[in-house]
Structures are given as structure tokens and as C-alpha cells.
Amino acid sequence: MKCKxxxxxxxxxxxxxxLALCKEHYLEWIPEQTERFIKKYHMFTRDEKILVAVxxxxxxxxxxxxxxxxxxxxxxxxxxxxxxGGIEYSHESQRLSQKFADEHNLKLHVMxxxxxxxxxxxxxxxxxxxxxxxxxAVCGLAKRHEMNRIARDLGYDVLATGxxxxxxxxxxxxxxxxxxxxxLLRQGPVLPAADGLVRKVxxxxxxxxxxxxxxxxxxxxxxxxxxxxxxxxxxxIFYKExxxxxxxxxxxxxxxxxxxxxxxKQRGDLFIETNIERAHLHPCSRCGQPTSxxxxxxxxxxxxxxxxxxx
Amino acid sequence: MPVKLIxxxxxxxxxxxMTLLDALKKSNIVPESVIATRDGEMIxxxxxxKDGEVIKLIAVISGGLG
Numbered sequence: 583m584k585c586k587x588x589x590x591x592x593x594x595x596x597x598x599x600x601l602a603l604c605k606e607h608y609l610e611w612i613p614e615q616t617e618r619f620i621k622k623y624h625m626f627t628r629d630e631k632i633l634v635a636v637x638x639x640x641x642x643x644x645x646x647x648x649x650x651x652x653x654x655x656x657x658x659x660x661x662x663x664x665x666x667g668g669i670e671y672s673h674e675s676q677r678l679s680q681k682f683a684d685e686h687n688l689k690l691h692v693m694x695x696x697x698x699x700x701x702x703x704x705x706x707x708x709x710x711x712x713x714x715x716x717x718x719a720v721c722g723l724a725k726r727h728e729m730n731r732i733a734r735d736l737g738y739d740v741l742a743t744g745x746x747x748x749x750x751x752x753x754x755x756x757x758x759x760x761x762x763x764x765x766l767l768r769q770g771p772v773l774p775a776a777d778g779l780v781r782k783v784x785x786x787x788x789x790x791x792x793x794x795x796x797x798x799x800x801x802x803x804x805x806x807x808x809x810x811x812x813x814x815x816x817x818x819i820f821y822k823e824x825x826x827x828x829x830x831x832x833x834x835x836x837x838x839x840x841x842x843x844x845x846x847k848q849r850g851d852l853f854i855e856t857n858i859e860r861a862h863l864h865p866c867s868r869c870g871q872p873t874s875x876x877x878x879x880x881x882x883x884x885x886x887x888x889x890x891x892x893x
Numbered sequence: 894m895p896v897k898l899i900x901x902x903x904x905x906x907x908x909x910x911m912t913l914l915d916a917l918k919k920s921n922i923v924p925e926s927v928i929a930t931r932d933g934e935m936i937x938x939x940x941x942x943k944d945g946e947v948i949k950l951i952a953v954i955s956g957g958l959g
Binding site for chain 2: 583592593594595602605639640641748790791792794795796799800807809810813819822823826827829830
């Protein structure tokens, strides 16, 4: 297979785009496309301060790399979750994030959940009885809460996450299976800033997970290859595998699923009117971040419960 | 000599002379879920596999909530 740009030997073939590229042109193409998505969805400008949520995985490190190559002012934020799983998962993830920051002379903020609140994510999950024996729900809640808090406290204009198209398509698939209209209403490449909420953006949301892996490999980025010890058997992975089966038979199926959803949403085709009222948020009485609950937000309730349980 | 495909801790053996795409399908590996490398360089699915070589497959799916 030949590179469409130079005719040399191709390294990556993207069947959904009918596009094969050599390593050199692939490494040019990804930032070009990222810039296009940043502008298309009005994510941020070059004057704004960006905080990149960095996990040590391929997507977040690739995002940080791309934004830096494009000349954006982007610092990193690593959240220590206290996950060991016999492979020192969090420790190794932090090491790789710090290594990337040091090698590229970038600023990485590090916040340890246990240091801040007294409980690691697995312990918090056990105490709070959330998530049916798995800490993934608590982990997601804590990450969303803390990333937003820190981005606001440190004065960043926007929080960027490394969600790729497979992440977005899997979430969309799950929400569609359940017709979770409120979640469908909120899903998109940009979650605008609101009272208590910093703007959140997903610049990689139109790249396949496979493309981000190829980018990380081609750039020589050392990333956390090992799976989170708690991810095995997760619903999100099952949805991704299911969508990949479909993609193998119908190249472009994942991309079409996501893009057509965004277009339908923008046109107002997705039963939006009745949901706007229900999606109303107000400030948590403790931390001030938006919540749909009557008083305390889910995160503060969880911490409160943990304190009561442990005395 | 057969061709060896390695994915995480698993090994698969296929005949030389077939394409990477056919080798993946024969091994029940969804092509979308991996990147194949030969001597550290990425290769595309039309590549013909050679006698006795080892192809390392990189899993692309990661879990969790991002």
C-alpha cells in the first residue's frame, strides 16, 4: 500500500477515509486535522490557557504532544487515583506522565486524591458502595469533579481531555441503547462553560483509537500500555469491541454513527426541547459546582458518606 | 516456517505468504483492534507475511472513563 501524498510505503491505512499515509505524512496529517476540529467546533483560541487532563495513556499524551506541536499554551494535570492492581498502575502512569512533561519541558500539575481527601479511589469505592463492586463509577465521578475544580482554581480557560472517537461512540452507543436522553443532550466535542463549570473540549473526538495508537507509536511516545486493572470486562470495552466488529465489516460505521449524531443534535432533531428543563443544574451547597441533586452534588455526598462510615 | 503473531501474552501461528489481514481474520483477531508492527515499524493489512517472521500486535482499546 502506498502513501497517498508521496507514493512511498504506507504505515497507516484509514479505511474510513480511504487514505493511506507513510509515517512522515501521517505525523503531519494528525495535527492538521486536530487544528481543523479545534476550529470547526470552536474549542479554544491561541490566547487561551489550556489544561490537558493527562493519565499517562496514549490518548492524553498524544493530545498534549499535538497541542504543543501546534503551538498552544497547554499545561498538564495528573490525578493520582491510588490504583495498584499488582502492577503499581497509578505509580507507573504518573511516572510516564512526568517523563513526558520533563522531556518536552512542559508543566505538569499533580494532585493525589488520597492526599487531598484521605481515601484512594478503590477505598472510596468500597466505603461508598457505588459501582457494584467496581471503582469505575467512583473514579469517573472523582475525575470529573476534581479536574473541573482544579482547572477553575488554577485559572485555566479550558479543560482538554483525550477522548477519541471510539470513546465517544461507545458512550453514544450505551446511551442510545438506554435512550438516556439527558446524557445524549450533553454529549459533544465541547461542553460550554457554565456557572461553576469550566469549558471542556475533546480535540481528538474524530480520531479512531487505532489512529491515536499509531500516532503515539510513530512519535515514540512512551505510554501506559497496561490496562487499568479494573477495566477488564467493563461495559465500555464491550461496546468498543462490538463497534469494532461492525467497523471491520462496514468501514466508517463508527465515524458515521458519531458524526450523524452530532449533526442531528445540532439540527435539533433529538427530542431536545423537553429535556432542557430536566437538564437544569444548580450549585452544590458545599463545593459550588453544578449538580442536578437538591443540595450536595454526588461527589460531596460520597465524601460525606465515607467520613460517616469511617468515623 | 510459520509466521508468529504476538498480542499481549498470546501467540498465534499462521502460514507465510498470506496477507496480514487474512492472518488476523484466521486468528479471530478483529483488525480494527490492533496495530501490527514488523521490526518496530507499523505495517498495513495488505502486507504479505514472510517465512518465520514475528509480527508484534499492539492492542489499541483502552478502557475506563477517559
